[in-house]
Amino acid sequence: MSVTFVAAPKRLLTMTVDGQTIKVPEGTTLLQACQQRGIDTPTLCYLENLTPVNVCRVCVVEVEGSRTLVPACSRKAEDGMVVKSDSDRVRASRKGVLELLASSVDLSLASPEVHQWMERYGAEPDRFGPSSAPPPGNPRDRARPGEHVPADGLAAATVSQPAKLDNDTYIRDYSRCILCYKCVEACGVDAQNTFAIAVAGRGFEARISTEFDVPLPDSACVYCGNCIGVCPTGALMFKSEFDMRNAGTWDESKQTITTTICPYCGVGCNLELHVQDNSIVKVTSPLDHDITRGHLCVKGRFGYQFVQHRSDGSEAQQ
Amino acid sequence: MDLRLGVGGPPTSAEKAAVDAVLGDPESSWLGGERTAAGGHIARGGHSARAQRHLLLPALQAVQASSGWVTPGALDYVCTRLTIPPAEAYGVAAFYSLLRTEPAATTVVHVCDDIACRCQGAEALCAEMEKRFGPPSEPGDTRAVSWVRSPCLGRCEQGSAALIQRAGQSPEMLSIAPASVAKIEHALGNGNGSKPLLDPTSPVRTDPAHRRLLRQVDVANPGSLSSYRAHGGYQMLRRALDMGPQGIIREIKEANLLGRGGAAFPTGLKWESVANNPVRPHYFICNADESEPGTFKDRVLIERDPFGVVEALTIAGYATGAERGYIYIRGEYPEAAERLCEAIEQARTQGLLGASIMGSEFHFDIELHRGAGAYIAGEETALFNSIEGHRPEPRNKPPFPTQAGLFAKPTGVNNVETLANVLEILRIGGAAFAELGTPTSTGTRLFCVSGCVERPGLYELEFGATLGELIAMAGGVSGGRPLQTVLLGGAAGSFVGPAALGTPLTFESVRAIGATLGSGVVLVLDDTIDVTDILRRIAQFFRDESCGQCVPCRVGTVRQEELLARMISRRPLGSPERELALLMDIGGVMRDASICGLGQTAAAAVQSAVSLGLIGGPSDGDRVAQQ
Numbered sequence: 001m002s003v004t005f006v007a008a009p010k011r012l013l014t015m016t017v018d019g020q021t022i023k024v025p026e027g028t029t030l031l032q033a034c035q036q037r038g039i040d041t042p043t044l045c046y047l048e049n050l051t052p053v054n055v056c057r058v059c060v061v062e063v064e065g066s067r068t069l070v071p072a073c074s075r076k077a078e079d080g081m082v083v084k085s086d087s088d089r090v091r092a093s094r095k096g097v098l099e100l101l102a103s104s105v106d107l108s109l110a111s112p113e114v115h116q117w118m119e120r121y122g123a124e125p126d127r128f129g130p131s132s133a134p135p136p137g138n139p140r141d142r143a144r145p146g147e148h149v150p151a152d153g154l155a156a157a158t159v160s161q162p163a164k165l166d167n168d169t170y171i172r173d174y175s176r177c178i179l180c181y182k183c184v185e186a187c188g189v190d191a192q193n194t195f196a197i198a199v200a201g202r203g204f205e206a207r208i209s210t211e212f213d214v215p216l217p218d219s220a221c222v223y224c225g226n227c228i229g230v231c232p233t234g235a236l237m238f239k240s241e242f243d244m245r246n247a248g249t250w251d252e253s254k255q256t257i258t259t260t261i262c263p264y265c266g267v268g269c270n271l272e273l274h275v276q277d278n279s280i281v282k283v284t285s286p287l288d289h290d291i292t293r294g295h296l297c298v299k300g301r302f303g304y305q306f307v308q309h310r311s312d313g314s315e316a317q318q
Numbered sequence: 319m320d321l322r323l324g325v326g327g328p329p330t331s332a333e334k335a336a337v338d339a340v341l342g343d344p345e346s347s348w349l350g351g352e353r354t355a356a357g358g359h360i361a362r363g364g365h366s367a368r369a370q371r372h373l374l375l376p377a378l379q380a381v382q383a384s385s386g387w388v389t390p391g392a393l394d395y396v397c398t399r400l401t402i403p404p405a406e407a408y409g410v411a412a413f414y415s416l417l418r419t420e421p422a423a424t425t426v427v428h429v430c431d432d433i434a435c436r437c438q439g440a441e442a443l444c445a446e447m448e449k450r451f452g453p454p455s456e457p458g459d460t461r462a463v464s465w466v467r468s469p470c471l472g473r474c475e476q477g478s479a480a481l482i483q484r485a486g487q488s489p490e491m492l493s494i495a496p497a498s499v500a501k502i503e504h505a506l507g508n509g510n511g512s513k514p515l516l517d518p519t520s521p522v523r524t525d526p527a528h529r530r531l532l533r534q535v536d537v538a539n540p541g542s543l544s545s546y547r548a549h550g551g552y553q554m555l556r557r558a559l560d561m562g563p564q565g566i567i568r569e570i571k572e573a574n575l576l577g578r579g580g581a582a583f584p585t586g587l588k589w590e591s592v593a594n595n596p597v598r599p600h601y602f603i604c605n606a607d608e609s610e611p612g613t614f615k616d617r618v619l620i621e622r623d624p625f626g627v628v629e630a631l632t633i634a635g636y637a638t639g640a641e642r643g644y645i646y647i648r649g650e651y652p653e654a655a656e657r658l659c660e661a662i663e664q665a666r667t668q669g670l671l672g673a674s675i676m677g678s679e680f681h682f683d684i685e686l687h688r689g690a691g692a693y694i695a696g697e698e699t700a701l702f703n704s705i706e707g708h709r710p711e712p713r714n715k716p717p718f719p720t721q722a723g724l725f726a727k728p729t730g731v732n733n734v735e736t737l738a739n740v741l742e743i744l745r746i747g748g749a750a751f752a753e754l755g756t757p758t759s760t761g762t763r764l765f766c767v768s769g770c771v772e773r774p775g776l777y778e779l780e781f782g783a784t785l786g787e788l789i790a791m792a793g794g795v796s797g798g799r800p801l802q803t804v805l806l807g808g809a810a811g812s813f814v815g816p817a818a819l820g821t822p823l824t825f826e827s828v829r830a831i832g833a834t835l836g837s838g839v840v841l842v843l844d845d846t847i848d849v850t851d852i853l854r855r856i857a858q859f860f861r862d863e864s865c866g867q868c869v870p871c872r873v874g875t876v877r878q879e880e881l882l883a884r885m886i887s888r889r890p891l892g893s894p895e896r897e898l899a900l901l902m903d904i905g906g907v908m909r910d911a912s913i914c915g916l917g918q919t920a921a922a923a924v925q926s927a928v929s930l931g932l933i934g935g936p937s938d939g940d941r942v943a944q945q
Contacts, residue, residue: 054714055868057911068918069910074714089910093870096907100873127900128877129891142457146415146691146862147466150854153883157876179866195321195403199709199866200412202692204876206866209412211326211404212390212419220322220403 045180109234143205166215183227326390374707383489415691434474491652521775572748579733607696610808612839712914755781759824786819807836812926871917
């Protein structure tokens, strides 16, 4: 006899999104309600396999009766709620948030959607002036909370800084970091429970850091690479990809993706092998896979060198 | 949780002793103690170990006081004791400006250069500090004595202020006001003279006959519970216990009391919603993290009437069914914290805290938490995170604190002044209280008057008096000079011009002119003050104090400061009109899309200055040039 588990039925709520009345089950977020209406809502810090932190504020929508805009990713629908996802206030805020981000962070490797949203909302990050030159060294890692050199306003401050290269598996280029907290969540209770990184500092100098900014090999990092898997801007990147980009050989148009199952243990994680020129250049896992939810361990993520070991003893061309 | 510990090396014996003084001796080698034969066979950890995270900040403060900075070895030891990942503990330590995370001077002098002190020559004091002690401290500065500029130290009525933070064998925090280099040297032990560091009678200007919230100030001895009781103290708790929780809430609602911390939320509703919440336990917090530049009322109340705060919080706890109360006081108020500590201790000894208070079945105790230098920790949800040992980043609302607050339980939070009103409501009754002031702004209000007035200080006024009347009470603008503008409500408030002198200082009238009473700040600026300089300090303040969590505030406060700098130096990007539009856009996105009140109000003062024509107008350049 087979048993089917049925969840308790959820109450249906009636709400209005952009003038259309819809019914959604209790517990639905405004983001899901917008998706149900086919409305493309920009998100940066949201990912379906992580707890929403609602910090990027690019998904904000207007809710009638609410003094400020509310984050669609985490706000739950309520009966009778009237939501506007494309009002002037919403468009202005989304434009502003994208401008502020793009003027302070290198978004060149963010997904194509981010650039489409910037175009849709007419974001002009240059409005704040030319970007300031990166300061020598990386004073951000030593910045003291509550102190800063007063601005002269002639150039817009950025988080520009050298990439951190301290191990053979992945790099951390925090000049691309939008502080979406995803890597911290993936390293913590949402996936790995390793807690090697956290947000340190505050304000514009808030940053992702190990304790005392020690290099990863001295930290609790176990190199599962789940932080890379969730990073939306390329701040965290396979060392192989970083090196190929620097050498000018990274070419996604020449890459194929092969889905397979990790051979190391019996869990059965799905792997997506990104292959260029007959070499594996990076490994990911699908977010919607019911075992991995996109997360892997160090072996599945980085232990692929044996595949490229040829019978004649040579290694595949990197 | 599999923590990677030991990388930081061992703590020094002084650090270990300092941490153990907060946490108690370690029970086993698992927690950093001596290894014993039995200890190796018992696993410690799990929920009970992790449930001590609220001790993280006190432990870090102990390390700071011992070593002058949070060393890797000591951080490691704290993490071992409390089962906290070192990266997270570091993230907490690196948030607070009174904690250092790299080698630092053992003695640091924090010199206030914020808006109120600026009007009284803070820059001159800083210049003298530089002459005597060298340039202000920068990261890596390990001189024996160093100094830094500080945001408002809450002694605005005294004209200048400094705070000495000394680490080592006998660590101490000392406030100095009014501050001078001579006094600072004296306090550091290498100067001459014996001037008192603090003026013990900082001005409370309302005459005793008209004091309600300040009734006990300078009447009862703030260090003695028996003196407080001899002057009528604890009669209101007695009355409250007789009335019962519902009766108290009825009176508060009838009094129509609105919160005095800045948001003006109806206190009765808040209490009722905590009291009626079926989830247990309930908590009640007195928010004494007064950090709004220009505000000092809560400090005066605590320093001069600490038992009043304890009594009122006890009543709040009783009315809302809370079993534990918390007072969160800012780290820059060492003397006030000391007073509270003594008051709580004395109340415990006399059975006014603890089990069966006044012979009733009500059990309640109070924990005192000290902040460590973070304006944002005064935001109620950030305050919860601070007490819980997390970074004080505000939470998204809903859920509201009355549903899920401290430790995710129903929590009431009130400002010190709001709680002081509770005693008055019980004394005269809700109906009589509602007769004071105006129908929508009932009772009295404390105003922190500073800047260019003859008699700066704390004023208690019935709602309804106008701004002009308050300034006249304070002796008018210093030297009879013309009034330029008044900053109402602090850095998160707004500027109003001379046209507002006739405006009654009530919630509704001030809102009608697009301003706010905020925390009761009335900073008076005469025509000699360069408002652009004040504006710039406000912009710097918000950039420094933003927690950095959400984009609009993290980057918006930076862009706002940059833009103001350009406007002031008259080097606009493109036309001045374009700059002005950009300033308004930055303000708009911060106000609409930020998570909490800090970001939502970070542009308020600047934007009000623009609409008053204090900056950005065609005459702005000429006016500044003339000065």
